[in-house]
Amino acid sequence: MQEMTELVLSRQFTAPRSAVWAAFVEPEIIAQWWGPQGWTVQDGSVILEPKVGGRHELTMEQRDNPEAQVPLKAVVTVFDEHICLASADGPHEMTLDLVIHTKVDFKEFAGQTHVTLTQTPLPYEVIDTSTKAWNSAFAKLETLLSEYF
Template sequence: MGELVINHEFAAPRAALWAAFTEPEILAEWFGPEGWGVHVDTVTIEPRIGGVQKFVMHLLEDPTQTSPVHAKFTEVREHELLVGEDGPHEMTLNLVITMRVEFADCPMGTALTITQGPLPGEVLAPARAGWESSFTKLEALFAAHL
């Protein structure tokens, strides 16, 4: 088992990055690696302790291939921190996965740190690639709207 830690800086204000993670219409525009999408009608986000984050990613070429997310927020500090637990899942050996998303100011705009785990070792590299691909989509979204 391992833990994935990803650091990424965005040329966007902290409020914009927070909105990308907490507003269904924005999340549906960028979340998921290239080749995957999220229909906004599957998204529910309640950014408060005990609130849920639910959505379904689908493969664009074959929408029957899906990857659902159903997490519960355990810690929320607006524009600073989102912590949620998702699971248990069969594909992750029935683990409950914790995801911590930290937002901080940096010279470029906003520094994002994502910590996710525990994850099986064989999932770490694909998960990192998925986040990095998603961030490319998010950067394009910010470039078009900021």
């Protein structure tokens, strides 16, 4: 059996919490930043039903090789507007046949938003890759938000 752990990342965004929240729940905004550098979100693939039990889906594709695709087919488990968004994805091949729980907490202070992302369970072997992917995606989000704030 693989050893499991949890991924926890924090990031400060120079934007109000309502804007950062929108970037995680509005399909047209999600499509602009989700995924690491070199990956895009397939046109029309983003679905986020804003309620517990709703779908949270999208398909990422590698910019240089659109055949390389990574689906997200999650179910929303927490939808606490402007405070917390959580979902469960899997089990399927892309989640290593696990149910991966992703939780994003949002806190605002002095016009900035502190985001904490937690994913669990993850095998130790994927922590480095997952950390780099999320940090890359958050850099894309930071660039997007900087255009407005």
